[in-house]
Amino acid sequence: MMIRVAIVGFGLSGRVFHAPFIHILEGYQLTHVVTSRQQEVNALYPDVAVIDSTEALFKQKCVDLVIITTPNEQHFPMAKAALLSGHHVVTEKPFVIDSKQGKELVQLAERRNRILSVYQNRRFDTAMLTLQRLITEQRLGEIMQYEAHFDRFRPYAEQSKWRQQDRPGSGILFDLGSHLIDQALMLFGQPERVFADLAIQAEDGKTNDYVHLIFSYQSRRVILHMGSVVSSQTPHLSVQGTRGSLIINQLDPQEGLLRAGNLPGDANWQQVMNDQQALLNLAQENTVNITPEKIDCQPGDYRRFYQQLASCIENNTENPVSAKSALKTIELIEACYLSHAQGRWITL
8 A cells, every 4th residue: 555645834843844755665656745845845755736725725635644734833734634635644842832722632533533643753862772772671770860852052042933922822832842741751751740940042042942851750850941042962852761761862863864954864874874973871780889981872773663653554553643642842841831830740
């Protein structure tokens, strides 16, 4: 079976994070793109039909899967229309900007017997895959503190970018926060309580670009931090367990490779991915003496999302990122906004 795919939007997300994988992976065929950037699309994919409206797209009977990469507040109405038209749907993260919308889409997909998934590609980052391997091997013991940073240096707001405008679904909490929260949920499940501190730090900023979250799980603490005025590198991931710790300094390199036009399987791609290392500090048996060592990371692989999705559509296997799991991220984002507004812990 060939899964015929339409992408709605051809900005950074559609052009860099979706189209290349649909183009190279077996079992998929990119047939349509909804965008005003016809020349840009056809320069890369000359056989793809470019159309200018979702209304025209949703009438297409030769499309199986619709990928929505538009601004966040458009995810809900577009996903709803695509499901009502009989298509399987992938939305970019965040799933939606209101949990009530998410619940409606989950129920609609179930009634229509359609697959609804959310592109939480950073479940397949090198840091996540490496940490999951170490947890499976029980090398770190019980995780007591988990701290993840997603920092950038953007001290001046760019008003031309919708994510930095004062509009529904904008801001770093919905943008990067949806990644870090999803990863925490995947690893540890739902916390008992959450506390959030949000701020606008960039000059002329209109929406949150600093976020510090604390999730409480009995004795475990999960700290998620996003900043846009951070010029020196902070560790991306710091995990402290009863047997030792894991430190990963660098963000997964796949985004940079994709932006530069590299594709999985390229020689440069393989070299960069295989060069990723982490610092592992483990206690010697029955002592408190720590032995540091560098280890090779598990290579990240965003292809896994679409490979698993194809199997889900064709063979009814597990959805790589179910809408129900993505909905939990939205509910936590809402709890974080409430915590910041009221200046207190929110019990879930």
